[in-house]
Amino acid sequence: MEIIAQYGTIMVVMACIFGFFMAWGVGANDVANAMGTSVGSRALTLKQAILIAILFEFAGAYLAGGAVTDTIRKGIIEPSMLSANPELLVFGMMASLLAAGIWLLIATHFGWPVSTTHSIVGFAAVGISMEAVHWNKVGNIVASWVVSPVTAGVIAFFLFRSVQKLILDTENPFANAKRYVPMYIFLVGFIIAMVTFTKGLKHVGLHLSWGESAAVSVLIGLVTMGIGIFMQRGIKLDPEANRDFHFTSVEKVFGVLMMFTACAMAFAHGSNDVANAVGPLAAIVGIVNAGGEVAQKAAMPAWILLLGGAGIVAGLVMYGHKVIATVGQNITELTPSRGFAATLAAASTVVVASGTGLPISTTHTLVGAVLGVGLARGMAALNLRVVGTIFVSWIVTLPAGAILSIMFFFMLKGMFS
16 A cells, blocks of 8 residues: 555556556557558558547447456456555566566567457466456456457358459449449448447447447448448449459448448457456556545546547557558458458457457457358368467467566666565
8 A cells, every 4th residue: 555655656657657658569469460451452551540449449449349348358357365465466467567568569560460468467366366367257258269259250241252252253243243233332321330338338328228229220220221222323334344343343342331331340359359458457546546545446647548548549650550461461362351251240240249248359359250261162162280380379369478577677676565
């Protein structure tokens, strides 16, 4: 308690710096994942992708970022174990932020898309005691690493199959693209709106029943569909371009759809992954403000969500291009129709997980979705060497994050006590 009373302000300032650094890493690595399919399929330029990400990541973090933050802040560690030594929790959270930030920087440098969720377990098990960790919650997180890519992969597989059946393998693919793509756009608008209303807007003070949420979501879906139809109007069948690649005009129609799925993915990512950066920061601020009391629930101050959003955007702008290349170009060759299936599948998986409070990894989800699209075209369409490297980097992430956080935990403990 005395340590917190004495050094509280310094701790909060350090936590803000570490939290911003971690959010920067999330932006450089994870947002690059989210935008990789759009840039890799050439539906968006890098500049357009960054602008969409800035706007929608921020909106997702601020409007729908609450539920996951709770799981990470109060679900993994047993607070009663820490009421005697609240400074241990503060050191642990700070160490985790710094460790995760450094690991993300290393991974991004090599272009590895890794998961940012979460090295807190390492510090809790070593720094406090094995009983301090809710191992069933950790089990849930580990299970989500398998569940999220598989779920997204399956959805992407069937989405792309539906595109093949309804559009690509028909007599007149261009006419069918114009007919069916607006329905896919409606689906994108509806899914994102539905999850935002049912789970995300509580802390903004908007409480809608399930029926009201569904009705408003249908309206939003119809509006997005209308915008999509308007944007498609200028796209004409181009026999010259189609001579080089049979589906050139069709892919232009899907390019419009990719703009919507990119917005959806950025929003979904902001709602889920901002928690990784700001959850521990919120816990630290809560403990210091309460004079060392470890509360089960702490309000999420708006400025913390804004700090996380700003860090994410800064990371993407400054260093995001490396991971974009891995996800967008190196796993399998993406066109707008393939990229759409992968992005919508990943966004749906992420927003549902975000709504249920499961801190899944956007990375695993998106890579799973890209693999699903590749598999829909046959194993030969996948670059298995790149896939292998990505899987190894995932396995290394947990021990690397844990070892770093344990090191920083004992360094901080030594510095302050």
